[in-house]
Amino acid sequence: MHKHKTVLVTGATSGVGMQVAKDLHAKGYSVYATGRSKDALQELETQGIHVIEADLLVEDSLDDVINQCPALDIVVFSAGVGTFALAHDTTDEQIEQMMRVNVTAPMKLTRRILPSMIERKSGHIIYIASQAGKIATPKASVYAATKHALLGYANATRMEVQGHGIHVTTINPGPIDTPFLDLADSTGTYKTSLKKFLLSVEEVSNAVVRVINRPVREVDLPWYMGISSKVYGMAPGIIERVGRDFFMKK
Numbered sequence: 001m002h003k004h005k006t007v008l009v010t011g012a013t014s015g016v017g018m019q020v021a022k023d024l025h026a027k028g029y030s031v032y033a034t035g036r037s038k039d040a041l042q043e044l045e046t047q048g049i050h051v052i053e054a055d056l057l058v059e060d061s062l063d064d065v066i067n068q069c070p071a072l073d074i075v076v077f078s079a080g081v082g083t084f085a086l087a088h089d090t091t092d093e094q095i096e097q098m099m100r101v102n103v104t105a106p107m108k109l110t111r112r113i114l115p116s117m118i119e120r121k122s123g124h125i126i127y128i129a130s131q132a133g134k135i136a137t138p139k140a141s142v143y144a145a146t147k148h149a150l151l152g153y154a155n156a157t158r159m160e161v162q163g164h165g166i167h168v169t170t171i172n173p174g175p176i177d178t179p180f181l182d183l184a185d186s187t188g189t190y191k192t193s194l195k196k197f198l199l200s201v202e203e204v205s206n207a208v209v210r211v212i213n214r215p216v217r218e219v220d221l222p223w224y225m226g227i228s229s230k231v232y233g234m235a236p237g238i239i240e241r242v243g244r245d246f247f248m249k250k
Contacts, residue, residue: 006030008065008072010056010109011079012049013040016128016176019205020076025049027209032069035079056105066112074124074212075113077106082143095142102146107153114161121165124215126208127154129170131220134229158217167215173204174225197222 013035133147
């Protein structure tokens with residue numbers, strides 16, 4: 001049923017991106033997967049997924065990715081990095097990397113993708129954002145800022161393309177049990193303290209598959225996170241006190 005639908009997945013060499021690429025391929029989509037890990041790309045290629053080795057921080061790579069893909073029906077932006085540290089302990093290099101990977105790269109790639117979708121009056125762009133983009137927590141100031149920016153960009157872009165038959169969806173998960181957490185927090189305390197709340201990559205990938213079939217504005221994962229963000233909008237001081245006490249004691 002989906003064999004004529006073409007999907008591009010960024011950040012497909014680990015975590016959620018890899019799971020999404022595999023799940024969509026299994027359902028008959030024509031999947032193009034980007035990433036930097038040659039070993040992971042080879043694994044995807046052996047399963048019949050089209051792979052494009054690319055570093056999206058390199059300007060020429062953005063154009064190379066577009067040139068190597070046919071007309072895209074769906075794009076899933078899954079590439080992301082994070083460092084969990086106090087604002088004054090976060091290095092300039094870490095700030096720059098998070099901003100470029102989480103914000104600048106998806107914006108630049110979206111700019112290259114949209115003209116074709118607008119011309120064809122069809123398309124679906126899905127951004128893997130984060131609950132951090134709705135409710136910031138201590139030790140994630142820069143990461144939260146990047147996800148705030150991504151959500152703002154997605155919300156504005158959605159309004160711009162609504163008249164062209166294009167859907168824009170954000171998937172807003174809480175913490176996910178992936179290597180991302182190990183890299184973001186070298187102490188391991190974040191993952192340990194949130195162990196019972198961690199989402200699996202399968203849960204997030206399933207949400208992506210569902211919204212492709214039934215496009216919606218956004219998906220909060222787990223579902224009760226949507227309630228938390230609404231409470232935050234009404235009583236931010238209460239949520240911030242709870243968040244500070246929980247994260248700053250670690």
